Amino acid sequence: MLPYKSLIPVHRNTAITLHIQVCNSFITLITNGTLKPSDILPSSRTLAALIGVNRNTIKLAYEELISQGWAESIERKGVFVLSGLPALSKIKRAETDKNKVVKEAFSWDNNFENALPGENFQQAVLTIDDGFPDVRLAPVDLLMREYRSLSRKFYGKNFLKYGSSKGSEHLRFSISNYLSNTRGLVVSAEDVLITKGSQMGIYLASQLLIKPGDNIAVGLSNYCFADDTFKYSGANLLRIPIDSNGMDIDYLEESLKHKKIKAIYTIPHHHFPTTVTMSMERRLKLLKLAKMHHFAIIEDDYDFDFHYDNKPYLPLASIDHNHNVIYIGSISKTFAPALRIGFMTGPSKFIDASASLRQLIDKQGDTLLEEAFAVMFNNGEMERHFRKSLKIYRQRRNFFCQILQSSFSNRIEFSIPEGGLGIWANFDKKIDLLKMSEEASKRGLQIGNGNFYKNESFSINSLRMGFASLEENEMLKAFDILKSILG
Incomplete structure (x- = not known):
């Protein structure tokens, strides 16, 4: 007989009842190949004595095993592992040699072997x-107050149901007003998509714009995760130099004589990582080139709100009259990184398509949190x-x-x-x-x-x-x- 005393541990200080613990232990023994189809299980009296539980506990465990289809009771003979179960090989102990190449259970395409892992800044260091x-400055208590208040109101319960993949309608209206008041960017709430931070906006845009082999222009120095997103979409990255006036649009113009690009990704306001700002002359020339060559401009404006010495330039999207710009912003970068709220605007049909794609990876955002942020915008707390x-x-x-x-x-x-x-x-x-x-x-x-x-x-x-x-x-x-x- 197997050493059931060590194979079936019982813990009396957990929420899981003893008979379910015993049942789960038997399931593990069956699925790891220790018990085979048609193997007899010990009598309830014997097992109860071995593991120190009441006999009725074992009876209940066996009844549960039988009801789940793992075991069968044969009159006058006892309880057996179900004979119809497929025979499973006994699991070998895991290899301890880290250098030994272990064959994976299934194959997949790993495009992220060399990707840099995201850093963990949640430790108190x-x-x-x-x-x-500085998350200590964020009025999180006020945000949570609005969150709790909404959840208690009768109409707030509706926000717990499935909603629009574009995000909370109230927050989209708030963002629409916010963009108009701070950036001179007039956009309908219907053309605003709430995202889980700016990174989701970059991903959605790249998936809709880029096909394998397409060229996308990016900075010589650039946001690493944007580069990786475009590469994942199959794009070839065309590097454009960055100087004290931002991306070199003359260099881009010369490149366009030899290569066709599908899109350009730019951070004209506080370029990442160098912090430089693109001059107005270059902004206007970039918009002219986009119109002439029919490429999209993905404008990442992750920290527009923090400008100290003078008023910031208006975003490209605010002076784009030909609908070439996809504008991406983030509340996470200005409030608290872990509260994943961002937004994307652009041509109406593009935003509709982005919302449809978003449904495939994330049906919708946290509507209650988005509604709480809408209240914060509307009552002036965000300002x-x-x-x-x-x-x-x-x-x-x-x-x-x-x-x-x-x-x-x-x-x-x-x-x-x-x-x-x-x-x-x-x-x-x-x-x-x-x-x-x-x-x-x-x-x-x-x-x-x-x-x-x-x-x-x-x-x-x-x-x-x-x-x-x-x-x-x-x-x-x-x-x-x-x-x-x-x-």
Whole structure:
């Protein structure tokens, strides 16, 4: 007889009843090949004594096994594993040799073997990120108050049902008004799609626009996850240089004489990662080229709301009269990254198609959360949050840059950004960013190693350094650690 005493453990301090525990243990023994079809199970009296439970518990377990089709009772003989079950091979113990190549159970196309994993910033560690908002400033309590309030109201229960794949109608109206008031972008609520952050918008746009072999123009330096999204769609990336005036549109114009492109992805406002802003002259020329060559412009405007020294340029979408621009924005980047709310606007039929595609990967967003955000926009809380944050982030930017100028001027070169939540820091070539990052981690500081910003055409000793999520005392601690490492 099998050593049932060790094979069938019972735990009395769980919500799962004892007879279900016993039943589940037998199912495991059958499915892992330890028990074969037609094997006899021990009598209820014997098993009860072995594992220390009441005999009725075992009887109930056997009845459950029989009702689920795992076992059968044969009169005067006992309970047996169902004879009609297919015989299963006994599972071998897992290999412990990590270097041994294990054959997978099934095959699939892995296009992400070399993809960089997303960093986990949820641990309570002193961090210089690459430019995130300070979640401590976000009025989350007010948002949750509206969330709870809506859930208690009789009409709020409707928001728990399936809704439009475009997102909450109220939030789409709020976003429509918000875009009109802040960017001069007049767009109907029907032409707004609420997304799970800007990344979903980039993915949807790429899937609809790009076929394998199509060319898409992107920055020489660019947002890594956008690059990966386009590659996944089968696109060839045409790299366009970035200088102090943003993407070089003259270079793009010359490239268009030799190559046809399906789309261009650009971050004209606070380019990622370099933080530069595209000049108005280049913006107008880009729109002219899009009209002439019939390509789409994917405009990623992830942090328009944070501009410190003067008013920001209007987005391309606001001055596009030929409907070439797909405009993508994010509330996550201005409120809290984990609250995945973004938006996308564009030609009506394109937004309709995007909503249809969105249904295949995510039927809809969190309608109740979207409704709560709509209330926050409508009662002015979001505007108050932006104003408060803008003032604090400007002070933090100035303090952060003062420290860099006074303590690291011989090691780090940078320009003070006009807006955004981080600076583009060019480190002395003698500094190994990978070793610096590893040493900082040992000393309690999380900071990147620069690999996130590199691609097949762009590899310099630089790093985005975010200031917005750090209070001044935290900056001092972080820079003390960095200074001790760099010397």
